[in-house]
Amino acid sequence: MDVDYLGPTVSAMWLTVAILAGGFARTRNRSALVWFVLTVFLGPIAAFLLVVWPPADPIASPSSSAVGSSPDRPNGE
Template sequence: MEGYFVGWGTLALINAGLAQGKNRSGLGWFLLSLLLGPIATFLIVVLGKNQAYRE
């Protein structure tokens, strides 16, 4: 059971990195990923880059 939590947390960290790469809130997606897991990964991949934020 412990491995399940480690994997879920790792996925949340990966999702935060993916979200930041698409100009989205890493912290927000990290927290959402803790709740939704793989569904959040799917949403990050399907949603395009956030164009509202420009560097």
């Protein structure tokens, strides 16, 4: 039985899981690069943790905290 194809096949699948984990991390408000690297080193374990853990809280954008955008003060005062 010839298993010379096994190394490249497993490597391609491992890299595919890492790319998918990076993309999925963005939908959960997490860093895609960090989760890609974690999945490259830890493999499906990191991908499993990404799926199981709850999404991170979104970071407030600077435009929502702009001066003069308070709802209780009309503009121009």
